[in-house]
Amino acid sequence: MNIADFSDQLLTAMINADRAGAADIIECAVAAGVDPPRVIAHILDPAIVSLGRLWEGEAISLAQGFVASKIAEDALLRCLPVGGVHQHTKGAVVIGNIEDDFHSLGRRTVGLFLTAAGWDVYDLGNDVPAEQFLKKALEVNACVIGASAMMQTTALNIRRLRRLIDARGLRDRIKLAVGGAVFNWRPELVAEVGGDGTAHNAVGADQLFIRLQSQVKREVAQ
Numbered sequence: 001m002n003i004a005d006f007s008d009q010l011l012t013a014m015i016n017a018d019r020a021g022a023a024d025i026i027e028c029a030v031a032a033g034v035d036p037p038r039v040i041a042h043i044l045d046p047a048i049v050s051l052g053r054l055w056e057g058e059a060i061s062l063a064q065g066f067v068a069s070k071i072a073e074d075a076l077l078r079c080l081p082v083g084g085v086h087q088h089t090k091g092a093v094v095i096g097n098i099e100d101d102f103h104s105l106g107r108r109t110v111g112l113f114l115t116a117a118g119w120d121v122y123d124l125g126n127d128v129p130a131e132q133f134l135k136k137a138l139e140v141n142a143c144v145i146g147a148s149a150m151m152q153t154t155a156l157n158i159r160r161l162r163r164l165i166d167a168r169g170l171r172d173r174i175k176l177a178v179g180g181a182v183f184n185w186r187p188e189l190v191a192e193v194g195g196d197g198t199a200h201n202a203v204g205a206d207q208l209f210i211r212l213q214s215q216v217k218r219e220v221a222q
């Protein structure tokens with residue numbers, strides 16, 4: 001079976017809410033020699049993109065979308081073992097979905113990739129108010145907050161976090177990374193909500209956070 005077949009099969013299992021079947025497909029792919037990063041990039045990612053299209057075409061229900069994303073999370077966790085690899089960390093970062101946003105999948109993917117890249121990730125989950133992001137960032141001495149939003153309406157809630165960071169005089173000490181599908185469709189939204197940068201996907205998150213951390217170091221040193 002080729003890699004595209006695995007992806008098609010996974011999509012079918014996701015649509016049919018077949019969690020066990022999906023897990024078997026991932027295991028078969030790994031057993032056939034597809035390494036975990038390629039499972040994510042060439043099997044899981046295309047399945048999620050197709051799922052998004054079906055959703056937009058109203059070919060699947062909200063409940064199907066929900067279960068399918070749970071299955072996608074299982075696959076991610078299977079393919080990205082976390083912990084124990086890094087002797088020292090790059091630093092602490094805080095991530096979460098902004099207030100009113102419950103699209104956890106993208107944020108969790110970003111968290112897994114950042115952890116694998118050596119960051120100490122504090123993931124606050126879904127529906128996180130601006131105050132909570134900042135409180136945690138100060139508590140763990142994070143240099144970057146990553147706010148995820150999938151919808152236009154929820155993305156605008158990030159403005160409150162921007163205002164809070166600025167009002168406390170922390171603009172130089174804590175950078176604000178933003179991301180989610182809506183920022184990929186409307187890049188101008190990054191500036192509109194006061195983001196210091198974005199990445200199109202989880203693969204680009206490490207580079208973005210490194211860049212923002214070095215900005216903090218420069219600005220704090222000045």
Ligand code: B12
Pocket residue numbers: 048051052053055056062063065066069070100101102103104105106107109110145146147148149150151152153177178179180181182184198199200201202203205208
């Ligand atoms: C799955 C899904 C759901 C699932 C979410 C389950 C879960 N656990 O995540 C469920 C069913 C719960 C859901 C609910 C809703 N959804 Co929805 N959903 C989707 C769907 C199909 C896929 C999103 C997804 O998971 N993508 C896969 C992940 C891996 O990709 P990603 O999210 O883009 O994340 C990547 C990047 O964006 C980036 N990234 C993400 N966050 C961050 C953060 C930082 C800091 C960085 C650097 C990068 C980054 O890296 C990620 C990994 O590579 C999209 C359609 C789409 N094409 O996006 C609609 C979509 C986002 N949903 C939509 C809507 C309207 C809703 C509901 C209002 C539906 C309803 N009627 O109730 C609710 C609202 C819930 C809420 N308040 O948040 C709309 C939003 C419209 C808009 N433009 O504003 C979309 C676009 C569908 C549509 N076209 O109508 N949804």
